Amino acid sequence: MPTNKKTKIVATLGPATSKKEILRDMINAGVNVFRINFSHADYSDVTERVKMIRELSDELGSNTSILADLQGPKLRVGVMAGEVVVAPGDKISFVTGKPFEGTAEKVYMNYASFPKDVKPGELVLLDDGKLMFKVISTNKKDEVKAEVIQGGPLKSKKGVNLPNTNISLPALTEKDIKDAIFAISQDVDWIALSFVRFSQDLIDLQALIKKHTDHKIPIIAKIEKPEAVENIDKIVAYCDGLMVARGDLGVEVPAHEVPLIQKQLVLTAKKARIPVIIATQMMETMITSLTPTRAEVNDVANSVMDGADAVMLSGETSVGNYPVQVIEKMSSILMSVENSDLISVPHNPPHVKTNRYITKSVCYHAAIMANEIKAKAISTLTNSGYTAFQISAWRPSAHILVFTSNKRILTQLNLLWGVKAFYYDKYVTTDETIEDVNAIACQKGFLDVGDMLISLAAMPIANKGMVNTLRVTEIESCNVKK
Template sequence: MPNKKKTKIVATLGPATSKREVLKGMMEAGVDVFRINFSHADYEDVKKRVKMIRELSEELQVYTAILADLQGPKLRVGVMSGEVIVAPGDEIVFRTGKPFEGTAEEVYMNYNDFPRDVNPGERILLDDGKLMFEVVETNRKNAVRAKVIQGGPLKSKKGVNLPNTNISLPALTEKDIKDAIFAISQEVDWIALSFVRHSQDLIDLQQIIEKHSKYKIPIIAKIEKPEAVKNIDKIVAYCDGLMVARGDLGVEVPAQEVPLIQKKLVLRAKKARIPVIIATQMMETMITSMVPTRAEVNDVANSVMDGADAVMLSGETSVGNYPIQVIERMTSILKSVESSDLINVPQEPPHVRTKRYITKAVCYHAASMANEIKAKAISTLTNSGYTAFQISAWRPSAHILVFTSNLRILSQLNLLWGVKAFYYDRFVSTDETIEDVNRIACQKGFLDVGDMLISLAAMPIKDKGMVNTLRVTEIETCNL
């Protein structure tokens, strides 16, 4: 029986992962999804990486997913002239318009509507909150005067956060629209949208995908603004997954509030039956060290215990010295905790509300029954991937084996907790199909003689309709 982890690992691409053998080593060590960060992406380089990942997936017979992460409205200051240090009590002018080299007296801001959006008394945070300013006055045109509250070195091109300001900039900037169209042309599996605040942000991205893609590309909403936490119910209704982006979130809201927000968001995602990724600083020390800290090991383990589908690495794999070792270390942490009885995922049955109630109910009972009869696997045939999302969210102790003839969803499903997807295009009688599926599950090492298997199917199979049938089988032979 293979000891396969169920929690997925998302790894960010970067200079440290430009070589084919490094990517291969990472995939063998346990990467399930590669993330392209469009804040730093070069299109030609992205094309090469995507091609390499797809070729390696075929070679290794895995379906590694590709996630395109759009930058969103990232506010930044301009280039500084030399070393600039600001001290508490100093005043500085943030100026928009034509870029210029900044000094301790004035600095360029890349966001033109900044003077119109901010108000006196609001905070301006720079460089992940290391520097803090308070708005004194704005001319509503091109200049904002601010007082330094927390000083230090003011460095070039550092990110700006405005936690108290209602920003008029849309979540999808011109750059994001261009990047999204390019990502769609590369047939990525998921698209993440940064700084989501309202459901409209997601609707806008959906429309771009519908216009430029023949297939549905699921969207992940990155939660990193206080407004997003407040509007979470509406956001969840329009996205296919959540990312708890703790970097910017920990700057926008007091850092001590982030752990409870993380727990709240994971629970909300589970209730909506969509995957949730925990991101930022998970194994930060391993950028330069071979060994993570005890606190980092705990953080990864606790994210799994909260019920995360996936944990994400950023700098650790994009610019770190040990991209393969960090995956190996993370895999060992995931395997050691994910089967714990202490993991508590809400198990309330689905409510009669939608046309898919039957499918939801069958998936819920399959997961419950699998735990009750100690089934080794739940297998399902799917064309849309819907049943995979449903079963995964119930967190059964059994492996979730998904068989599909839809090549587009094979790698998409790789983000979901506990799901293993296989290509299968023989849609014959129910008995024959179930025998086929059992044989493949045995071949891949998920089942053995005497094991219990729960099979879900849509009857009649050739119609590829909604799942409406649950069947329990004891494996009598494993004819390989």
């Protein structure tokens, strides 16, 4: 397993990844997180796949993480009656209510409030923006009339984007609530919420998680609406990670604005010390080809240089012909760029004196000092995983080794850049615990005689409090305790 890859890979499950051997090969090639896309998920299939991943994770000692991705309010047109093609200048009606077969003059829309929410002059985009319509009028009840601006084949059940419309639908639909409750029952490590616009969307999901489990399941806010970009500071206050979902985002805002939005979102996540995933069309060519385009290689490399914690594959691993090879190729791109001096990390020390200020400050100085003294690793003992988030965000060149007795966070932390987590439950004296931890790091090949190590701990160790101690050690021997 590539131990020296720091950027994490999220791979989407699908028909191409239904066999345990393929999942094993993908983990060995560099997958850190498997994504369940609830837009196309069958519960019995998901249950089986989760079981396989958990078994492989134990067998390989990989702490492979599982991310449940909720569909969100997906607007779609209905089924078409045969081949339907529309041309610029044509007039068409979008009708809500009871589903019917669509024609070039009239199509069904599954979004009941569409006539109330939309205004004349606003755009309606279909099929990832391939078709474009302009609203002429609405009867505010069940029909919206529009003119075709950009034509083409109008296909069944294609997604609808409304870039200028304030949608009244909640981010958490009835389907999402059902899917989230099922995902919680499967003990997933992360839940991603689609089409987040406001902090309230995340508060609603937090309440749902709290109602159905005693454990904290961290939430990733998927940023794919212009409102989310505008409200990003409030959103990061209520989520545990961000996903730059460039597919829908590139339809909702002009595509040429997406690269700078990506950079802005990565920077925002780094300041908030939460992980950020870059998603959509990263290695799309490899769905059917063994080699990516140079532009795709550049895209993956640039995402790492922007500071992404993880890069995500969708169709490439869910339905692609080469689910293992695409991981191998992506791993090699990540490892070739992630240690470059060209990557800069914003180094603004924590200044807000919150109740966690001491821990934040210790983590910040550990990352800075590790780079200064060329420490091989930073080790930290944690019960909540908080220090792992903090250290990872400062992007030290040292390995980040996290030791915890909390088995639930072992797999959660696998999404974070550079973090490798280990199970450890013998909290005795400080000296003995740090000695133990050093021995494990040696055994796993992260440390050697003569290496410098920075150890973080909460003193007294047995209390498992907040990190308040930083200790520097030179490894004198790598005798692993039996």
